[in-house]
Amino acid sequence: MKNRQTLLTRITNPKYIMVYATIGIFLVIYAAGGFLYGDKGFLTVRTFVNLFIDNAYFGISAVGMTMVLITGGIDLSVGAVASLTGMFIAYGTTVLHLHPLTCIAAALVMGVGLGLLMGWVIHYLNVPAFITTLTGMFLARGVCSLISRESIDIHHPMIDALAGWKIYLMKFADGKWVRIRPIAFVNFNVLLFLVMIIIGAFILQRTRFGRNIYAIGGNEQSASLMGLPVGRTKVLVYGFNGLCSVLAGISYALYVKSGWNLSLQGGELEVITCAVIGGTLLTGGVGYMIGTLFGVLLKSVIPALITFNGNLLSWWGKIATGLLLLLFICIQRFVVTSTGRRKGQ
């Protein structure tokens, strides 16, 4: 038997198991929703696109989080940094009357800078990522409240234009393009999310930097013995995650058009959940952007189902997400031990 690569072995490569599980479970839940609430319009394009619109900011942050998790790290500061970005924009435009782009530039400097700093502390001072980023979280959250303890509305022509901008989905009928019914559209947030997923996937799969991320997650000591730039890679990954947090913050500001010091509390955990149910291993070394994309969809399809049901309390969404997370952690455990066994260890 030839052991060479064929299309079949490429598809059945065990490294994709987790991604298949995510996509499979999403399809099952989506199909179940279609079966139960198809008559209420669950299967329409509009419902599907809304999954993206309502969760784009989590998705954008999950792109960076996926990379951090693949290195074997974690970042708890993302929710606070995104919230702080919203505060920058809200306070800057509404109170200080600055241009939003100025505020965004300041937020980028803050987010990326904090990310790089945390990465540096984690690698060079050898402080566990959990502690370092927890500190980052308190820091960012504290500054949020320092700026204002009230919710601030954002009113600026540019922000309004960006938030209101949308592309209607069209179909070709009777010789001309018409909007599909029920009306469905894609907004700036959704595009940003999809673009970030593509950029993330490109970095992870097609650049040396991305492959070093995987190598570090596989075995950091080996990676440095193989001559890979471990320190630089880790610092840059946290920096990139800071960038993603800021973009998520912008996206959230566009979504709610306000800044509030207590917004997105616990958001970091939602983001981590998206990545993990998307097949990213918490122990590092494994994860794919396509998995994260479906992880976001999977996490957002549950509240959608509850809305369609109409009778269930929204807390059932939390319970279902919890169970889902538990299921995925169990699958991961199983996959890790069953592939680890082969070495006879």
Added chain:
Amino acid sequence: MPGKNILEMRGITIEFPGVKALDGVDFSLREGEIHSLLGENGAGKSTLIKCINGVNRKDSGTILLDGHEINPSGPNEAMTLGISTVFQEVNLCPNLSVAENIFVGRQPMKRGQIDWSEINRRAEELMSRFHLDIDVTRPLSYYSTAVQQMTAIARAVDVQAKILILDEPTSSLDENEVQLLFSVMRQLRDSGMGIIFITHFLDQIYAVSDRMTILRNGHLVGTYNIDELGKFELVTKMVGKDMDVIFSLKRANVPPDAPVMLKAEHIGDGSRIDDMSLTLRKGELVGFAGLLGSGRTETAEMLFGATRAVHGEIFVDGEKVSIRTPFDAIQAEEAFCPEDRKRDGIIGDLSIRENIMLAVQSRKGFMHPMTKQEQTELADKYIALLGIATPDCEKKAGELSGGNQQKVILARWMAASPKVLILDEPTRGIDIGAKAEIQRLMLEMCGEGVSVIFISSELDEIIRCSNRIVIMRDRAKVAEVDGASCTQQDILRIIAEGAA
């Protein structure tokens, strides 16, 4: 025809705090030769290797590569000079594919992107040179240690290495895999590469190398052609006086009426072992012989409660005991040194003192802590008694050599003064001198009335030390023979054919 020297080391001296690890050692490697580096643990082999690949800096001496002096500051620089090292533990990333492990960090690029098809094609080419026809896109963890080892070599070779250092590459390979590795080594040698080969297996040295260099206690003993030196002379040169220890070992003397210390009746764990019975007298040493997977370790784990015996009865010192967890076993004054000392035995981040204290403290209970001074006294006593090579008892156990770690585990259980001591492969992966030392300690403990179960894959040491030998096969006891009157052939025949 001997090639020219590609590597020459002259008068290499390296000092660590308190020890001279290498003292004026000369070493040379020719083009197209496999050169074995031999010596006990602590003889300076690793230090010499690390001096070549830049992990350690030498204090004096010169290293010439192709006639030019080099002074590599780390593995990366050594690699660019053409010196690659494959370590005992495979230093690759298990989650990456075989192909990627070979090329990560220097992937071929095309239009600013990684050229995956080129990576996979070249990896396949490299692996097929080693007669490995595998799917190189699968994760490394999917394959056996042998394939992983080959991958590490492929990575080393692909950086255009002139010198390849193999540090104990065979310790976790089976016979076929070793042969595969050897054929790759010969192939590389014939293409002009100089290979430095370190192993503990004497047969392998004779099977594959052209020359050998022997170190002892940081000094050069000599460099010899392979046909110049027989095995016995080789061992004598390696261990010096330690050979005498092995020949002076005497079996424990057990009177026929000695009380039974441990008795197991028809125990089984419900899956791996079905029905196992065993008696062990006071001061007796019983050896477990059998192939890997024959049930030796499983039996030991059951006796110690690491896996639960679901049926059968265990008696310690005449009393029926219920052993469900290792804690119960420690309360019943049993002790167990597991097979994989790195994983199950030594706690590398704790000091030698703390490692030794573990079992004593567990026996005394945590309500009765010992003072630091008592602990230090006890630890120092065993360090001296067992000859553990360390500056003091506060050194981290993980920094010791394999043989010394094993001694620390032994000390842990000796300090707890158990009635029954179970040792699973205590001599694996350590050198002959340390092996002799461990065996001597085992027998001394028997002399003090401890009953010992000794599991080993090396029949000669089982026969040398055991009063009785339990032979296991297919997860069951097939025979029990007298240690004094049986031969290796007897045991091998029983292992191969079952009881007569």
